[in-house]
Every structure is written in C-alpha cells, then in structure tokens.
Amino acid sequence: MHLQPLQQARPASRELALFDDSVFALYLGQAAARIFTHGSICHLTSGESLTLGGPQRLTVVLEGVLITDSGWQGPGCHMIGDGTCYRVKSDTASVWVLDRGAVGWQGPGLQALHFALEMALAAAGRALEAAIPPDDLPDxxxxxxxxxxxxxxxxxxxxxxxxxxxxxxxxxxxxxxxxxxxxxxxxxxxxxxxxxxxxxxxxxxxxxxxxxxxxxxxxxxxxxxxxxxxxxxxxxxxxxxxxxxxxxxxxxxxxxxxxxxxxxxxxxxxxxxxxxxxxxxxxxxxxxxxxxxxxxxxxxxxxxxxxxxxxxxxxxxxxxxxRFTPAHFEALNTRLDRAQGSWRNWVAEDHPDLGANLRSVS
Missing domain, CATH: 3.10.620 (C8orf32 fold)
Incomplete structure (x- = not known):
C-alpha cells in the first residue's frame, strides 16, 4: 500500500523526541526542531508499505521496522528516496518525511536550514563510512x-x-x-x-x-x-x-x-x-x-x-x-554520541565552521 498524502507533522513532543534520537537529527544540532516542522509524519501498521519516492524525498524512521528483500531499517535510520518500497514488519511504524521539492521547503528565509540539512547529511555519511568494516574481516x-x-x-x-x-x-x-x-x-x-x-x-x-x-x-x-x-x-x-x-x-x-x-x-x-x-x-x-x-x-x-x-x-x-548493519549501529549510538561528543569527529572534516553553523541555526 502506497500511503500518500502524508499527515502534516505536528510539533508533538513524543514524535520530536523520536526524531531527535535519529542520526540525521544528531548532526542537525539546534536546527533539528525547525527542520522537523517542515516534514510530515506517516503512521503505518503491520503489512502496510511505504515507497521512498524520488531523490528529493528524505525519510527518517521514528519507530518500528521497515523491511525489503535486501535488508531492513530501524529507528533513527534515514534514507534518501530511490523508489524502494518497504514493508512494515513490526506491529506499527512511524516515519518522518521531508519533500525537499515542496513549495514550503523552497520558501524565502530557509537558506540556513538548507545548509544545515546538507551538511548534516554529509557528516552522517562520513560517520557511516568510517563505521563500515572491511570486506575481508580478520581471522x-x-x-x-x-x-x-x-x-x-x-x-x-x-x-x-x-x-x-x-x-x-x-x-x-x-x-x-x-x-x-x-x-x-x-x-x-x-x-x-x-x-x-x-x-x-x-x-x-x-x-x-x-x-x-x-x-x-x-x-x-x-x-x-x-x-x-x-x-x-x-x-x-x-x-x-x-x-x-x-x-x-x-x-x-x-x-x-x-x-x-x-x-x-x-x-x-x-x-x-x-x-x-x-x-x-x-x-x-x-x-x-x-x-x-x-x-x-x-x-x-x-x-x-x-x-x-x-x-x-x-x-x-x-x-x-x-544482525545489525553499520547504519543500525550508528542509529543505536546517537545518545552515546551526544553524551561523549563523538559527533564532533565528523562535522568539521571538510568544513571547519560546520560545527558552529549546525549549533547556531535557530
């Protein structure tokens, strides 16, 4: 079942807290709450499906498990739209979706949020790349x-x-x-x-x-x-x-x-x-x-x-x-990374001012 349109997100404390636990939100810093309000929430039940859409569609799993024939995504994982269709394996699931091609996201005064989003995705990508083990594991x-x-x-x-x-x-x-x-x-x-x-x-x-x-x-x-x-x-x-x-x-x-x-x-x-x-x-x-x-x-x-x-x-x-992939482990680590400052390893590698920018967007 392809669920559209999505229900417009409310700044509900529980949904925002789940979003804040995601890898994407970890690298967004103070921009996370504002970017959250530009997305939509989709609630699903077991057996229903969700299609990720095109490359302008950014999806974050808030709770539950989504599966395909090639793997699964858990809470805190984010995906760029590539047309993949996921099924809900858990009893229920919820996702946050941002359509970066939508008129509301292209409005005036959002350049700082656009910058924060792109830099957060880049930092999360570097962290994930570093977490991937070698193809040939040691004896x-x-x-x-x-x-x-x-x-x-x-x-x-x-x-x-x-x-x-x-x-x-x-x-x-x-x-x-x-x-x-x-x-x-x-x-x-x-x-x-x-x-x-x-x-x-x-x-x-x-x-x-x-x-x-x-x-x-x-x-x-x-x-x-x-x-x-x-x-x-x-x-x-x-x-x-x-x-x-x-x-x-x-x-x-x-x-x-x-x-x-x-x-x-x-x-x-x-x-x-x-x-x-x-x-x-x-x-x-x-x-x-x-x-x-x-x-x-x-x-x-x-x-x-x-x-x-x-x-x-x-x-x-x-x-x-x-049973966990590096992406799952990164999602499991967000609370630890905040407490230990581990996210700082990745936000400044290519952009020395990135850490300040991610923390200063209000």
Missing part, C-alpha cells in the same frame, strides 16, 4: 595482535614500576575511550587506531595491551539486563532487544588472584547510567587496584568481582555475524 585467531608495533609502543608507554600500577594505567587508558556499538570482529590494533569500541573490542584491546606489558590477563562473560544496557540506547530500539544480553570485559591477575577490570564505559557514558541508577555514583572515577577490582555489572548483579571465570580469548564470540 579470529589474530584479534589479539599483541605483537603489533603500535600495541607494543602503547604498552611500553603505559608500563609502570609495579604490576598493579601498570594494570591500572592500561585499564584507565582503555576506559577513557568512548563506548560505541559497532562491529566486534576487530583486531586490538584496529580498536586502538579507531579510538572507541564496545565491550568486546575494548576488552580485547585492554587484554592485549596488558599482555604486551607483561601482565596475565583474560576475558569474562557476565549477564546484563537490557533494563541497564538499554539506558545507553534510543528508546525506540528497546522493543527489538533481548531482555538479557551477554556482557564481556577484561580481567587481570594481581597478587595471585583474578580481578574483574571492566573498561567498557568511560565517565561520560557512565553518566548516562547515573541518570537512572544514582547508586552507581561511587564507581566514578574508575580505578583498578590490587585488591580492588572494577565491575559495575558485577555490582549491579550482586556478584563477587573476584569470583569470576576467566577465559583466554573471545574468538568464537567476536567472529559471530551481527
């Missing part, structure tokens, strides 16, 4: 590339006069990196170069650096409730997530016993948790000492951070194929 056996020159140089720089001090230095170095959802079949040296990662890739980098520094290190698996992890995601994604997921982090042996050492979340991403779980406040700043492990997940689960099962690698887990 899982090579993921902990402890002998890579940059790994060895970084480990040497982080080495201290004692094992405990070295472990803490490595832990805090990796912990300070932004947390972002993404591809997890990535070598430690690639995560180091990227400068961010999710639980598996940050754990892999941490363990690899600790081993390169002469420490005994390994990996831990622990259950995590989506009621906790979901705080880092846009709310529209939660209905598609499992109630419990497996969380992975590093561990290091100090004083003859294993210490949980979870470097997954930096202080900014932990700040998102603190909004809902103020009892986490004592976990910042994150530190690791001999006799003092660090594991927010163990504490939340009521588990002993010393009573952990440590394995030598995560090769099998990190070689599994994700």
């Amino acid at each position: 899982p056996e090579t993921l902990s590339d402890v002998n890579h020159p940059q790994i060895l140089r970084t480990a040497a720089r982080l080495r201290r006069t004692s094992e405990a001090a070295t472990a803490d230095a490595v832990f805090r170095f990796v912990q300070a990196m932004p947390y972002r959802f993404g591809n997890w079949q990535e070598r430690a040296s690639d995560t180091l170069a990227r400068g961010n990662g999710m639980c598996t890739t940050k754990a892999n980098l941490q363990v690899t650096l600790m081993r390169a520094a002469g420490l005994e290190a390994g990996f831990v698996e622990m259950p995590m409730s989506m009621a906790v992890l979901g705080k880092l995601m846009p709310s529209a994604w939660l209905a598609m997530m499992r109630p419990t997921v497996r969380h992975y982090f590093g561990a290091v042996k100090l004083g003859g016993r294993w210490h949980a050492a979870d470097s997954s979340y930096n202080d900014d991403s932990m700040g998102i948790y603190l909004e809902s779980f103020p009892d986490y406040a004592h976990l910042l700043p994150a530190r690791l000492f001999d006799g003092q492990p660090y594991s927010p997940t163990a504490e939340k689960n009521g588990m002993d951070p010393f009573d952990i099962h440590v394995v030598p690698h995560l090769n099998a887990e990190m070689s599994k194929k994700s």
